[in-house]
Structure formats: structure tokens, C-alpha cells
Amino acid sequence: MSQFKRTLLGRLTSLLLSGLLVGQAITVTAGQQDDRYEPGRITYAHFNKDGQLLIPRNYREWIFIGAPVTPKDMNDGNPAFPEFHNVYIDPVSWAHWKQTGKFRDGTIIVKELVSVGAEEAASGNGYFQGEYLGIAATVKDSKRFADRPNNWAYFGYDSYESKSTAPQPDESCNTCHKENAAEDNVFVQYYPVLRAGKPEKK
Template sequence: MHVLLAILAIGAAVPVAMALRAAPTQPAKTKLAGAKFSADGKLQRPVDYRNWRFVSAGLGMSYGPAAQAAALTGHVMFDNVFVQPAAYDAFLRDRAWPEGTMFVLELRGSETQRPPNNRGYLQTDLHGIEVSVKDSARFKNRWAYFDFGMDATATPMPESRCFACHKANAAVDMTFVQFYPTLQKN
């Protein structure tokens, strides 16, 4: 009798499990949490971004104030790009960035010929943080760009700076996906 009940229970569970697996996934319509603004409208610097998805690193690819200042002294900056895990997953699924997406561009110094390294470049100290936020309710053009430097808060940069470059050169929705190998279609 117990065996018969167990067989009936398993038989009933299989169609339910199959239905759950077969249910189509819908793109997320909710806004991602993450961007925190102070009462005066300044973006607060994300503290946990190094736990986000790493999407790329570059050498000498950043154009913000910290990279420009370093270039004047002949110093080349590394940039590391991070995006929230939920935004990364949504992009892979939908090929679009959901509302609330945040990217962090971390700028680090570079060094070469530190033993035992003879030729290559390695990353050194933090020089600044830049952040982009997609929030159509807050920003008239959906995206805004922030240069924190080493500060805890930042205001949006003028649209003539980062925004203009992203609008002219970004591959997908104001982002440089063309430089992020894990997000490119293979």
C-alpha cells in the first residue's frame, strides 16, 4: 500500500515539475535595486561593486578626468568594469539592460617590471570610480554618468561629456558591449 501511494505521489509530481520547467520566462519588468541617492540627489558610491559581475578590463581605455590626468604624466590606467549580477543575467536573457542597471568603472594605476615580472603590466592602487546608472524616471535620457574620483558621492556629469561619447559609440543601449567579451553573442 505504501509503495502504491509513493508511486502515485511521484506520478503526480512529474507533470508539475515538467510544467514548471516548460513555463516560458518573461523579461523582468521590475526595476533593479542598487542605486542609492542622498536627499540632495547625489549618487552614493556603491560599496560592494567588487562582488558584482566582472565584464572587462582594459589598459589605457578610460577617458575620464582621472585617466586624463594620469596620461599627462605618461601613466597608463587600467580600467575594470563591473555590473550588478541581476543586470548581467537580464542582459544575457533579454539582450537589454533593465531599469536600475549600474556599471562601475574602476580606475587603477599600472606598473611594469616589478620582480619577478619582467615585461607585463599589473594593476596597482585605486585612482577613482566612475558609475553609470540607467533610470528613466530620474534622468531625461535614461542614463547618467558619475565621476566619483575618490569621493563618497557624485552628481551626474554634463551630457556633453560621457553621455555624448556613449550615445555616439556604444554598441548596445548606451553601453560599450563591444568591449565586454562575456556579453557578446558568440
Template sequence: MSMKRLAVAANHTLLIGSAALFVAGCTQNSATGADKSVAGTAAADTNVVDAGANLRVPNDYRSTYQTLGTWAIAADSGKGSKEMHIVYASPGAADAYRKTKQFPDGTVLVKEVYQTATSDMTTGTVSHPDKLKGWFVMVKDSRNSHPGKPLWGDGWGWSWFDAGNPTHTTSTDYKNDCQSCHVPAQATDWIYVNGYPVLKQ
């Protein structure tokens, strides 16, 4: 083979090799991006569930989780709200839900429950979060990974934590202590998704 043909063949091989590397690189980056949301929620799970399947409030949720929405609980009498509930979701959970209408396994939801303060302001009667009462934590577990554990079932781990004690739950049985409040949301996997605009496409 002549030197000219060798040079052309070498250049052709180099171009094919470069194209293959480019495609491989794009595929790898694409897969990493696609898996990021699920991996993020799975990683968050290790910060919430210990080896004994006990839940805790994640240390970093305010800086790393996404805010889903806030609920105002009307006062028993008079104007304003008696409580406000601010709900956070672990990284990637909202993105995954928008795509599939389901929370992936490992999703962590944290609800802060506040006692409120209510006063008259220029905009009218206003209530705002005042004193933290505690947290409600849920972890998605469609695989029933913890059979026999009284705080796990129906696709979730469930626990309430009093303010000041984020590592020890006062819940003893999810059906009695937690799930009863979620019965109206059973059709949407026990979560009141209608209150979270960020879950809508």
C-alpha cells in the same frame, strides 16, 4: 454512497488538491527565479541613487556585483599600460543582458580606474593596477525618471567620483563630463559591450 466509494472519492480529491499545490508551488518558484535578476538590479539602485537623484559609489559592489571585464589603456610612450579599468555590474544585470541584449532599468555599472605599475616579469612587460584614481558609475534609466537633472539622460544616470570621495561626484553635466567618451558605443546603448565576454551567450 457506499463507504468504499467515499474513500475513493476522498483519495481522488486529495490527489487533485496535492497536484494543484505542487503546480502552484512550481509556478511561484519559477516566477521568483525569473524575477530575481531584475529585482536584484532594482534593489541595487536604492544603494546608489538617493532621494535627490544623486549617485554614489555602492558600498558593497566588490562582494555583490559581477565583474564584467577589464580594459588596459596603453601607455603614451614605452611599453605597458598607463591605466586599467575594471568594470562591475549589479546582480542579475549580465544574465538579463544575455537574454534580451539590453540592460534592465536599475542596472548599475561601476568602473574602477587605476593608475598602473609596470615592470618586467617572467612573462614579459606587465602592468597591474596600483593606485585607485576613482570610479565611474552609471545607472540604467530608460524611463527618464529624473527630467531636468543634469547627470541623467539618454537612458542613464552618469557620475565620476574621485578616489577617497565615493559619495560626492565631481561631474556637473553628463553630456560634457561623461558621455563624450561613450559616443563610439552609442549603437550599443552607450556601453562598450564588446569588451565584456560574460555578456555573450
């Protein structure tokens, strides 16, 4: 066999193998993510028959959009949501946001709570993330939450041990979001990634 043919054969084999591997990786991820397909859309927000949101498990593989921090020492020891908030949006809603600058029906945004750990590091004094504390989430759905302001419902916060969680009353969460958030209930003003991803107005 000529050197050329051998190289070509080698390339083809590795291409085939990597194709198989990618195929497998996608199947595995899809299995883990449990992202079910509903007619007409892929959704990352799943509910049980009582209308409770199943606590999302794989959100650390979604799009990270920002990390507000409300430290205890600046909030009389008791911030509403302690302390770092690592915020993620599901990938299909991110793609939709980049295209349209809107939150699609079915959007889910998770905020993961992390304690302040160290307050000094080799880089200087500051707030450095400590331990995971739990999560909160919000879902926009015009059918399921037809009566909620801007069709968003709010969940949390919960420990990782809980399997599902019921929507909160509007007064507890939605009202503040609707009044103070920059866009459609979401605090886009604190998420540089969302601002950067938003398409220019034509």
C-alpha cells in the same frame, strides 16, 4: 543506533547547520550591500535626496565584465581615466542581460580605476595593476534620467572618501558614449564577458 541512522542523523544535522549558515551569510551580505528593494525591482543604484548617487561600496562582488587600460605612457602622461579600468555590472542587470541582451531600467555599471604598477613580471613585460585610484559609474533609469540620451547618467570619477556624487552634464560623458559605444551607450565591444553572456538571436 545503527550505523545507517547515525550517518543519516549526521547528514541531517550538517544540512541544517549549513542551511543556517547560508541564511546568515545572505543576511550579512544583504546588510553590507545595502541593496534596497523598490516596488517591482531590486536596485543597486542608490541616491540621496539631492539626486546624488551614493558611491557604491560592494561592487567587487558584482559581475566583472572587462579591464580596458589607457596607460599614461601611451596617452601623453594624462589619460582621461587613469589607467586600468576594472568594470563591473550589478548582478540583477547581468541576469537580465543574459536573458534579454538588453540593459534593464536600474542598471548600474562601475568602472574602478587602478594605476599601472610594475611593467615587468616573471611572465614577461607588460602592464600590471598597481594601486586603486577611484571609481566612476553609470546608471540607466528611464524615470530619474528621462531627459538623458538613452536614459543613462554618468558619475565620477571620485575618490573612495566621497559619499555621493552628482550626475555629469551630457556633453562631458553621455555624448561620447552614445556616439561610440556598441550597444545602448555601453562599450560592449571591449567587454568579452558581456558578449559571451548575450543570448543568441532566435
